[in-house]
Amino acid sequence: KAGVTQTPRYLIKTRGQQVTLSCSPISGHRSVSWYQQTPGQGLQFLFEYFSETQRNKGNFPGRFSGRQFSNSRSEMNVSTLELGDSALYLCASSLTGMNEKLFFGSGTQLSVL
């Protein structure tokens, strides 16, 4: 069974631009969660989607948004990029998303210049 796939692997953007990251979960998994990882803040929860609905949301500004499609694939979007948005963005999938282990992708490394 294929693991969680994230694309692209690396991205370089400039301040003010927007970016879209993609995540394909493990087949059969209906929950997709997104995390931001930085050296200073560790793994911070962004949001979680289940059956195309956002079920949980972390403490991030509205510039961070996401969606999930009927095939459980998910995208996250960051608008009006800031230097502080430079981070590794990790996607994780699970069957139900409720108190169970998450399977992570390798992440998208975003650099904002």
Next chain:
Amino acid sequence: GESVGLHLPTLSVQEGDNSIINCAYSNSASDYFIWYKQESGKGPQFIIDIRSNMDKRQGQRVTVLLNKTVKHLSLQIAATQPGDSAVYFCAESGNTGKLIFGQGTTLQVKP
């Protein structure tokens, strides 16, 4: 708010010794706990998990201990190997279902 903390940012051990990585959590309503290992350039990889109705769970060379009285979680790695060198994260979740991660402990294994 919710927070999960680790006692030490870096742990250095000799190859073959046992390693113990500690984690403290603050949410007494948490009922699911999990440990992840993250190697450079990769996403976190599941190691072992435990639910609040247990206080110990063993896997292959790893043991997780949960002390709900003092809200403490630990990961024990037996006969530590160079391949165990990585950053280790604990995480917990409660009634919201979302996993909250600690800051991570870097395990360095000396040959």
